[in-house]
Amino acid sequence: MSGHDVLLHCQGVHVRFGGVMALTDVDFQVLEGTITALIGPNGAGKTTLLNVVSGMVPCSEGRVELLGRDMTRAPAWERSRAGAVRTFQNLEVFTTMNVLENVMTGAHRVVRYGPISALLKTPAYFRGEHRCRELAEEKLTFVGIDSDWNLPAGELPYGKQRLLELARALAAQPRLLLLDEPAAGLNTTETRALAELIRRIRDELGITVAIVEHDMDLIMGVSNAITVLHFGQVIASGTPSEIQKNPEVVAAYLGEEA
Numbered sequence: 001m002s003g004h005d006v007l008l009h010c011q012g013v014h015v016r017f018g019g020v021m022a023l024t025d026v027d028f029q030v031l032e033g034t035i036t037a038l039i040g041p042n043g044a045g046k047t048t049l050l051n052v053v054s055g056m057v058p059c060s061e062g063r064v065e066l067l068g069r070d071m072t073r074a075p076a077w078e079r080s081r082a083g084a085v086r087t088f089q090n091l092e093v094f095t096t097m098n099v100l101e102n103v104m105t106g107a108h109r110v111v112r113y114g115p116i117s118a119l120l121k122t123p124a125y126f127r128g129e130h131r132c133r134e135l136a137e138e139k140l141t142f143v144g145i146d147s148d149w150n151l152p153a154g155e156l157p158y159g160k161q162r163l164l165e166l167a168r169a170l171a172a173q174p175r176l177l178l179l180d181e182p183a184a185g186l187n188t189t190e191t192r193a194l195a196e197l198i199r200r201i202r203d204e205l206g207i208t209v210a211i212v213e214h215d216m217d218l219i220m221g222v223s224n225a226i227t228v229l230h231f232g233q234v235i236a237s238g239t240p241s242e243i244q245k246n247p248e249v250v251a252a253y254l255g256e257e258a
């Protein structure tokens with residue numbers, strides 16, 4: 001891994017929702033091998049930008065280069081199949097499926113067999129299912145869920161359900177993992193453990209991470225680079241220490257507290 005390839009490059013992105021300019025001329029870049037954060041006060045446009053990157057919201061102007069390809073107009077499934085996999089701000093766990101099956105749905109994005117194989121239960125189907133199960137078990141263990149795999153996912157405590165989502169995203173074997181507020185609803189201990197896990201995702205699995213998050217301790221502790229949005233525009237980009245000292249950023253956050 002070179003550590004310097006650009007895995008994600010948004011250039012001049014504009015998004016309008018009716019009369020609201022959610023994003024104006026946004027440039028955002030994620031280098032391979034980094035944890036890159038997108039921060040900003042409420043309503044700044046962070047989730048909208050993640051939605052543009054993952055193909056859930058089209059941009060009215062601009063370009064999205066993802067994993068070395070122009071994906072500005074590519075559908076969401078094509079982006080995730082290419083290796084850009086995201087999690088969501090709100091829990092997206094299939095509550096009645098068991099824990100292992102939930103994570104296997106992530107693996108199904110990359111381990112493929114045709115519908116005929118599934119219907120006729122061919123050897124290709126069994127090989128595929130075996131691989132999905134292996135991947136799911138590996139990722140559950142990685143995130144620290146090493147028991148209760150047969151429980152309905154909805155019966156796990158909230159913090160573990162968030163880890164389960166992460167395991168499911170990892171089972172899809174991303175090159176770029178897009179995390180939307182992964183610490184939402186977690187307590188301080190769980191948030192610290194999450195920070196360590198995100199570091200291990202970069203360092204042990206070699207996965208590049210782009211993260212939207214409000215928890216500043218987490219962001220300042222794990223990020224290699226930070227981009228700050230305010231009212232849909234980028235007001236700063238830099239290292240955590242550069243961002244902490246930036247007067248425009250400080251003013252944007254103070255404005256939010258006022």
Ligand SMILES: Nc1ncnc2c1ncn2[C@@H]1O[C@H](COP(=O)(O)OP(=O)(O)OP(=O)(O)O)[C@@H](O)[C@H]1O
Nearest residue numbers: 017020021022040041042043044045046047048049
């Ligand atoms: N589907 C939509 N239709 C209309 N307006 C929208 C839509 N989605 C977002 N917006 C508006 O776009 C702006 C940016 O919203 P967005 O959710 O991206 O901000 P955010 O930075 O993620 O906020 P938060 O930190 O509160 O989650 C806001 O003014 C929001 O009200």
